[in-house]
Amino acid sequence: MVQFSVLDVSPIIAGGTVADSLRNTLDLARHAERWGYTRFWLAEHHNSPSIASSATSVVIAHVAAGTSTIRVGSGGIMLPNHASLVIAEQFGTLESLYPGRIDLGLGRAPGTDHLAASALRGKSGRDGHDFPDQLAELRAYFSGRMPVRAIPGEGLDIPIWLLGSSDFSARLAAELGLPFSFAGHFSPLALMPALELYHRNFQPSKVLAEPYAMVAVNVIAADTDEEAERLATSGQQLFLSFIRNTPGPLPAPVKSMEGLWTEREKVALQQNLGSAIVGSPDTVKQKLEKLIKDTRANEIMAVAHIYEHKARLRSYEILADLYQLNGSNGKA
Template sequence: MSRRIPFSVLDLAPIREGGDAAESFRHSIDLARHAETLGYRRFWMAEHHGMPGIASAATAVLIGHVAGATQRIRVGAGGIMLPNHSPLVIAEQFGTLDALYPGRIDLGLGRAPGSDQVTARALRRNLASHPDAFPNDVAELMDYFAGQGPVPAVPGAGARVPVWILGSSLFGAQLAAALGLPYAFASHFAPAQMRDAVALYRRLFRPSVHLDKPYVMLGYNVYAADTDEEAHWLASSWQQSVISLRTGQPVRLPAPVEGYVDSLPPGARDLLDHVQACTAIGSADTVAATMQAFIDDTRVDELILACNIYDPAARLRSFGIAAGLMSPA
């Protein structure tokens, strides 16, 4: 029997060619309100820096902006790149968000810098804190929320902010399992180790005060439209940005191009095929069949959907089509 599960939204606040950050933020609010109406569970934003096409660098600020413009949907970070920050600062930021929007804030934590090394130095000039210190930073952050940090986190102590571990490798899976926390895998852009990571997390999971059994959320790309042909045309904006990023030339989200995939040389085509292994592109029927097969195969508990379409109205339409597969709230 087919499984129906909750869906969430991952928004990078994409900046379009010809657009700017202010426009991007307006479209994020429109999408969050649309997702809330459709019954999506969460609206997460991700920390990236130095990217001309991504406006979500000040992630906690944007989370507050989105939470203030919506009523019920959970809003959070997917995620905060903890090596860039002091755990105390993140405890204070998300303690503040929890005080403003109680019961609606999530905190996903990643150990990558979300940038290149030059940008990482600009973010945190003392790089003595190696990403391998991530488990200690997570523990320290959670101590602040529990009121057991080396100094009081005000706001922060006593905040009831669910913490998630994010990952694209086996490292995060092991940490989430050891801490008894929910786990989100970045299969929407780094699918290679998804199956191994999820299996490891489920096998090693230790129940905790936070969670009594494993809970897995997977990233998934969805480009849905009235026809398969239109969906593939809309997806070409994202596909262009993927190739640009992977070749070291990140760009603002470009306008769609007819026949883009067919124009790629074999190496670039292979790269794109790998990245979009967890992707559904097509009409409502095509997307439904592709997504349902993925849900049934992975036994995932929740999907978080990414969709970078140049036309904001078409992006809203895509999320609307995808919502038809979601379990009732």
């Protein structure tokens, strides 16, 4: 059975506050738990006026404290931004507080621009090339094989996922026999090659006997195709601001993007966001079924950059209803 989960960045909307965003994140997580979603992940990004989840471990604690059964984790922690010992201790603390509910998804990108990455990484100058060594170090802290002990953390069985938007982490996850999550919501062109590489090269491990692949994808659902397409313009405008290097909070939706973008910008958006699944329940179900068949995904992680919180809740509710998650979607 395909699992369904939620990826959130605590979006900061135009006219809203960070406090509003964090309250809405917890509210969404509570609804997702009630609707039967498997996990609720938060993503680490920095220096972005549209994202409030930069202190990811803190927001995970906020969500886990306000829910009771849904798995909560990182999608992901950008490991080169941190000392491995710190992440072992943070997630050891989370697992000790909320046993059996914490996931540790790891990425190697900075999750930000070069200037902020330099501020985060300081003199270490990490650029992700030593990610395999840093990952091995982190796992060694959890297993108690380091001269310095991670307390909390040592001896805890915290599921580690590798996240990626290219073939690097796909290859590493396959080699280590770890679950893999691909960022199809912003790198759709590399999705199929990365998943094919992961499945083809997977080596069974103590963690997994068979490959387990998750696909993150933009899903905007509404009662009609027209309303879903209107809601999707918020994310399109946000991406347009990234292209123009004029970042800001998540904007309100508009009737049409025509006149707001150039032809070149439209093509760029379609390349990065063209795989978004946007529409009425019937449209969403049809497109998702094709995605699941094509990718052989074990799990879909839905991303929804929607300005209106009620509309965001409704989008996830429609998805849950389509797959009858409540009471039938096991907690993996």
